[in-house]
Amino acid sequence: MRGGAGDTTAAEATRAQDNLYLSVNGEWAKTAEIPADRSTTGGFADLAVGVEERLLTDFAKFRQDLTQIRTPELQEAVKLNQLALDFKKRDEDGTRPADAMLNKLDKLQNWSDVNQHLADLIKDGTALPFSLGVEPDMKNTSVYLLYVDVPGLILPDKTYYAADNESGQQLLAVWSEMAIAVLQKFGYDETQATQLVDQAKAFDAAIVPFVKNSEELADYTKQYNPYEFADFLKLTPEIDFATAIPEILASTPEKIVLTQPKYFENLSKLVTPATFDQYKSWLIVNEILSTTGFLSEELRQLGGTYGRAISGQKEAANQEKHAYRLANGYFSDVVGQYYGATYFGDTARQDVTAMIKTMINVYKQRLANNAWLSQATKDKAIVKLNNIVIKVGYPDQVRAIYSQLKIKTAAEGGDLLNNILNLAKIFRLDNFAKIKQPVDRTRWAMPGNLVNACYDPSFNDITFPAAILQAPFYSLEQTNSQNYGGIGAVIAHEISHAFDNNGAKFDEQGNMVNWWTDADYTAFEERTQAMIQEFDGISYAGSQVNGKLVISENVADGGGLSCALEAAKEDDDVDLKAFFNNWAKVWRIKATNEYRQLLLSIDVHAPGPLRANVQAQNMDDFYQAFDVTEQDGMWLAPEDRVNIW
Template sequence: MKINKIIGGAGDMFDAKPTSAQENLYLSVNGEWQETAKIPADKPRTGGFMDLDEAVEKSLMKEFEDFSTGKVAYPNELVEEAIKLYRVANDAEKQSKFHQQPILKDLQTIIDIKDIEDFSNKIVELSKSGYALPIDIDIDADMKDTTKNVVYIDVPGLILPDKTYYDEDNDSKEKLLSKYTEVVSKLLSMVGYDLEKAKSIVEQAKKFDSILVPIVKSSEEKADYTKMYNPMYFDEYTTKSKYLDLKSQVVGQINDTPEKVIIIEPRYVDSLDDIINADNFELMKSWMIVKLLMSNAGNLDEEFRQTVGEYSLALNGAKELQNRTKFAFHKATGYFSQIIGLYYGEKYFGASAKADVKKMIEKMTAIYKDRLANNSWLGEETKKKAIHKLDMIEVKVGYPDKIDDIYKKYKIDENISLYENISNLRRIIIQDHLDQYSKPVDRSKWLMPGHMVNACYDPSRNDITFPAAILQAPFYSLDQTSSQNYGGIGAVIAHEISHAFDNNGSQFDEYGNMNNWWTDEDYAKFKELTQKMIDEFDGIPYAGSTVNGKLVVSENVADVGGLRCALEAAKTESDVDLKLFFNNWARVWRLKSTQEFTDLLLSTDVHSPGPLRANVHAQNMDEFYPTFGVEEGMGMWLEPEKRVNIW
């Protein structure tokens, strides 16, 4: 029996109706909300996580306005710089006076590139200035020695979100490419190109993009995280192009000659001469021009922002762009993320809540350790290593204790354009990133700021991060029962712990090094279980499309492990109420999104749609059935032998 038997659940959330938990857990909790909820005009979705996002946005925007107008004094100089950027971005009238002028110099830089040799000579400066390039470098921890930073060879993104969008049977392909052509043509005319030249540039850019499509990885391929680690001796890498000085490209940016580089996409590097050559040179230049405009037009005046935004609206289905003030707020919080995250965390979260959540994490970790120790399919040797890895996980809660030094370099000039300010910040960020090559890996770095409604696990650092903004109802509240909190933040905490043991995280040891710590027998059993998880979700109908089980497997392994562990924790409490537990689990996954955004997520997101996360993983829990009286023949029934549990 396929999972899509869930009545009105797996297949139909766009025309959903309330029902019982026996037929559809998600709709029993969220059905009425699903019928009446309105997606904000400037957003492509609404729901559990997004509701909290909006609340954070509303609170901080009020504070930004108070700071900006002088009603409230700045708490420190770094927040003051963030507010300066906010003011610059929010002054539409002043930006209109600059109009297209700020970007013309950068466009001319591309136009002035004479040939492939000239491009090769200028590639270091182009990279440091943030231009889109058909081959570039990145600096990150060596996945097999995470104390050191190394050079990764990176590849560009496509015009459309994923190579699956280019399939002939993808209904979005022509619609989006047509809108992209229309938008880019208009932008080109706004910076001075006549109609014929603009049309030629767009067509050349799309032709270059079409060369990349069969070569780059799909989102499904990228989801297999460890496949990005392909070491190559630097001397060998430098021979991969007849036309580019790949040695100078790397050495010129890191001021050193590495022994090796890591190739993220070998197929791409092996095809470099087919991508970058004299015949394709003009196509590549046009592609760079188009990429520059599409990436930066929003930083010009309001006319440019509205024009480039037409493509975003076509892509995600939102009805309108954020207003100028929201745009300015998100621009400032994006560049000053740690600064604003620390301010938010200290004001809205505080030390007492931080301590309380740490206690919950300690309890969830203890439950997880017990489950590992009593695991029925792991051998003793692997169990010991798994428990050791669990003990070594570093936990980051709320907000960091210190701010990265780079923020001290950020200076905003309110007399110049937004575009120029962003360009200056970008160069600082890129140079700081390149400078990390000669430094040890900073294991204290936070991947998420305190005001972000999210959480994450980093396999290369073996750490988990829970920003302050997610640590509120419905995920967590002192006013909720223990069962509700375990069904919310408890499951999220255990989800992130489970990432240490998903199909990707399981290949990293306690120090974050990619290292096989499994016996062959145990890993073979683990692969069988992850394949069952792939099979359980693969092909489930959703919103006119289907779920790709391989794309979402790592998050599903974490989901089912997290829910299992949180359920065990809830059962240890004297006030346990499993109905409240499962109901809150379903509540946090409430989701309503546009068709366009749903299509985008199904093609590119490693997470399953929220309603499926709520229903299918509940079906995998044996306790769910007696809690709600679910019996064979009911919509939520799944045969015991088909229920997937790993951790």
């Protein structure tokens, strides 16, 4: 039986031999309740709630006494928090804070007007039929390049636009109703609002044929398509990139990167005199909807309708959580450093760092004993392991950009929306300014208060924020076996991303270079194909898993679990049942049906119950630990078990 019971709503099994996930989490699932303002509860989500509650308490204290705040950057975060909480002023202001922005956009009468103001529109973050960002050159990560990307769609993914996708039709109806209602709050009558929304949807629909879906985007190395700047300009003559890009970068680039060339090869079909009215409607509707979270309570609630429909979330966050989340969003590194410095001890940091080094050594040993790789590829892989940069807890210093963020209080004539627009512009301009700077390898990919972890192939670094370093993932109170089944497997999972179907294409410096022999890479692809097939088509949440979409995370899960298992077995007091039980516990999740269906469409991770069950089925030690036989639900024939790392 592949994956045991793939769905937590299936008939319950209490024995690990039949369903490891339900044996650990079945009783919990009976009583667990999804908070009304969230779409999930479980391992990651519950820790996130705990972290947020702790910081909500701290922010409340700070608002009462600003002298308790240690740094000027955190003071500005609290000022933003205070401004966001002043709903009396927000309600009184209504839509007025958006007037200046919308008046500027209203003056755009044709594509020539757009081109004339293009640099300023880009700097302001205006909705355009493209987006720009500066990131390291994938093939030379010591320098930055400008990446030119496609615009976002109304629906969560291209696949939602298929004629037979009922969820897409339902969501588009919800979006339309919300958008029309919001526009009426901004002074448009129902006829005007309906016409704007219909035209916006027409422009959105015109984008769809030329962009990739989530499965295609999951192979992110294919988003690296460098073009000489002059050739790019020939490809897109309708947009005055020749003037705007040198202005925003304060230099003329020699080359840029197109993430999706097909879209830009067809941009001329979207940018014509005949399409301008559709574009302007798309622009106005998008810009108005983007302001609702920073205006009155009525607009905050109304403007969040579509987002809640996508995730199945029943209610908007209350005002206090909303105000905290805004401050945390724009001052993420600042809040994360405060959280880490306040609540994360050096003993835990040293212990986790030692565990990471142990995992890297386990990986080296497994590579040394690997039977399907040549020595040349093994040597290169070990060089990559030796160069992984470890980041645990939180950064000692926040980035300099945060010292530029200043909040204009209500007493100074400030309002929430225009503060937010100013903060976003500062971040945007800072990103563009990177083009002339050396790549900052000290930056942290995640703030300290985020319950997550990551590997970045362009930096060859792994980040473990303080917030994830607590039970059930990790605790000084848990046994080593439990910790290895939790954070140990997560650590090895992130290391494994260096050797998943994407990460394997990058070297020890983060450069996209082929360091494999042809025979070794062919053997690797055969194994990843087996992992795709193992997951592809498993029933879940009324749909099926897409094996290609989730392959990179599944490769990392398999490698992470096998390496953590090997490390755990080195302990004299190893308890493999405790190891696998904690592995299943960290993946516990209860989610709304809408959110589960969304994740199946766009998330590169397999559903939590399948991460717990299928990867355990691939481990021979699981069968020995629980005496699993051919008569049991978790049995998978040895020849069908997939192991890569």
